[in-house]
Amino acid sequence: MSLHDPASRPWGTAKGARIISLSAWAVVAVSAMLAAAWWVRMILGDESALTPSIVAFNVSIFAALGALFIDLGTAQRRGIEETSALPHLPGAWLIGAGVGTIAAVTMGPAGGLTPLLWGLLMFASGALAFISPNLLARYRDRRAHRHSQTRASGIRTQATVTKVSTVYREHSPRYRVTLRFTDQQGNQRWFTQTAPGAARSVADGTNLPLHYDAANPARKRTLVVDWPTW
Known part of the structure; x- marks a missing residue:
């Protein structure tokens, strides 16, 4: 029991829970982007990028675990099943890693087609994984509506x-x-x-x-x- 209306809290509404969840995953994407960018620079010969890449990678792991905990905790508020939140973890990480890889290759002193293609592939697969729960929820809603119409008419x-x-x-x-x-x-x-x-x-x-x-x-x-x- 609480003396305050749960809906008055920032995470008490579907919109507020969605903003909090997306913000958490944005932190994951940014940390993964930095980790990938430093790692690519190290691969391309910049030895000084080793320590920053390790630090950013560790930050991205802990950020991903925290974001997953927040995502699972706000899933019902956002109107999705808790298990539907799981694809957000690889999705956000791959989006960030893809952007970081593309940026490091295109803005660095040397690059190559192969790492650029890997970056594009990671970004595309991450985006697909991240939006897959929403696509699945919309598919289920359309199917339920179609079945309801068939039962009625x-x-x-x-x-x-x-x-x-x-x-x-x-x-x-x-x-x-x-x-x-x-x-x-x-x-x-x-x-x-x-x-x-x-x-x-x-x-x-x-x-x-x-x-x-x-x-x-x-x-x-x-x-x-x-x-x-x-």
Whole structure:
């Protein structure tokens, strides 16, 4: 219990938590940039860059651990899952290292195409890793919205299980199920989906509720199965 409204604190709102998280990762990116820049200078023959590169690298490691702790602590405030924050660590570090490598090569007395390409690759892969949780969250939101629309305005029928196979993801069983249904035109259609983690096993011949788009019954993305749960 608190005598103060949590939303009044800087980290109490989604916007405030997002600013704090991005600021922490910016520190990681800057320290990684300095570490990479000094390291490239050392590789290119500047022996005096050894100590600064080691110091900056160590700072970037501790900064990354601190930023990860902040990111995990503010994940729910920002509306994402805690595990979605994990790609930010390699993402921010690679962005900084890529920028540092590019800067050291282009501004130094000597360089080369290979380290420049490595810098560009690190920056691109880091940017992709950093924004991947947001892309995944948007994909899930669009899928949930699409499924909601199909349930509200689509055709409801029964789909019959014709085949069940078990696959394992992270040591947990998941069920890959093939189903058959008949659309409004009388055409029989088959499709395969992986049941969600909370679904229980189904047997061949089981009928499951199905919603589909009447305008395009062959579109797999709008085939919404009501899976039985425990």
